[in-house]
Amino acid sequence: MTPLDGLDFGRPVAPGGYAWWYMDALSDDGLHGITVIAFLGSVFSPWYALARRRGLLADPLNHAAVNVALYGTKRRWAMTERPRRAVQRDAQHLSIGPSSLEWDGTALMIRINEVAAPIPSRLRGTLRVLPAALNRRAFHLDPRGCHRWSPLAAVARVEVELERPALRWSGAAYFDTNEGDAPLERDFVEWDWCRAPGPDGTAILYEALRRDGSRRCLALQTSPSGEVAEVPAPEPVALPPTRIWRMPRRTRSESEARLAGTLEDTPFYARSVLSTRLLGMERMAVHESLSLDRFRMPIVQAMLPFRVPRARR
CATH class of the missing domain: 2.40.370.10 (AttH-like domain)
Structure with a gap:
C-alpha cells in the first residue's frame, strides 16, 4: 500500500x-x-x-x-x-x-x-x-x-x-x-457516530444535525478489501443519557440497541460501547455523541482548560 x-x-x-x-x-x-x-x-x-x-x-x-x-x-x-x-x-x-x-x-x-x-x-x-x-x-x-x-x-x-x-x-x-x-459549531448542532466490526467488514453510521435543521445520515458497509458502499439506514433507536452529565445519546439499529458501557461521560461528548444489530448481524460497536451547543456554553469553555492544558512548546 x-x-x-x-x-x-x-x-x-x-x-x-x-x-x-x-x-x-x-x-x-x-x-x-x-x-x-x-x-x-x-x-x-x-x-x-x-x-x-x-x-x-x-x-x-x-x-x-x-x-x-x-x-x-x-x-x-x-x-x-x-x-x-x-x-x-x-x-x-x-x-x-x-x-x-x-x-x-x-x-x-x-x-x-x-x-x-x-x-x-x-x-x-x-x-x-x-x-x-x-x-x-x-x-x-x-x-x-x-x-x-x-x-x-x-x-x-x-x-x-x-x-x-x-x-x-x-x-x-x-x-x-x-x-x-x-469551526464545527458554526455548521452543526450535534452528531452521533458508530463503527461496528464483524467478519464481513465494518458497519459505520454517521448522523449529523446541521444548523439549518437538515440532517446528514450516512450508513456504510466497508469490506476488508477497502470497498465502501452506502446502504439503507436503519431506524432510529433511543439510548439512555450518560449518568453524570446526562449527555443525550442516539443511534440507529435493526433491532434494540443495548448500552454495554460508557467510556467517556463529559458535558458535551460521550463515547460508549453498544451491543447492536447492523447489516443483519449482532455486533459490538464503538459509539460517540457530540453536542456542539453544549460545547460552546461559557461554563463548559471555562472548565475545558483543566482537561486541555496549553504548553509553551
Whole structure:
C-alpha cells in the first residue's frame, strides 16, 4: 500500500479550520480500549475557540494536540495543546510535541509520550495500526463541502505496547480522518457516530444535525478489501443519557440497541460501547455523541482548560 491523499499529514489546513486523524481499538479479550486523535486546529480547544471569537484568522497549527484515552483497568486521559513550533509534518509523518504518527506504506506507527490529566502521570508507548486495506473515498458532511470525512481504514488491527502504564494487547482497530474549513459549531448542532466490526467488514453510521435543521445520515458497509458502499439506514433507536452529565445519546439499529458501557461521560461528548444489530448481524460497536451547543456554553469553555492544558512548546 502507498500513501493516499486522505493520509497526507502535510496537506494545508484552512485558517479557522481543522484536520484530525482518529484511531480507536478494543482488545480481543474485551478488557481494554484506546483512542488516539491527532488534531491540527483542535476542534475541542478552548484556546482555539477564544482565538476565533476574537475575530482573528486563527492559525490551526498553533492549536495542535494529541488526545489519548486509555480504557480498562489502567485508565488514562491526556490532551495537551501545543503551538505551531511544536508541529513537524510532511505527507507521511506528523509530530506534535513528543508524540507522532508515521505511515510507512504498510502500517501506521503511533508513538505516544504525553502527560495525563487532571492527575499528572506519564502515558508513553507505541501503537502499530495495520489496515486490511485503505479507502480513497471521502464524504461531504454539509452541502457546501466545508466539512469532509473519510473512513481511511475501517478494518484494521492494532498492536499496543505501552511502557507507562505497562500494558500489551492487540485487537480490532479503526482509523479515519476529518477536515474542515470552518469551526464545527458554526455548521452543526450535534452528531452521533458508530463503527461496528464483524467478519464481513465494518458497519459505520454517521448522523449529523446541521444548523439549518437538515440532517446528514450516512450508513456504510466497508469490506476488508477497502470497498465502501452506502446502504439503507436503519431506524432510529433511543439510548439512555450518560449518568453524570446526562449527555443525550442516539443511534440507529435493526433491532434494540443495548448500552454495554460508557467510556467517556463529559458535558458535551460521550463515547460508549453498544451491543447492536447492523447489516443483519449482532455486533459490538464503538459509539460517540457530540453536542456542539453544549460545547460552546461559557461554563463548559471555562472548565475545558483543566482537561486541555496549553504548553509553551
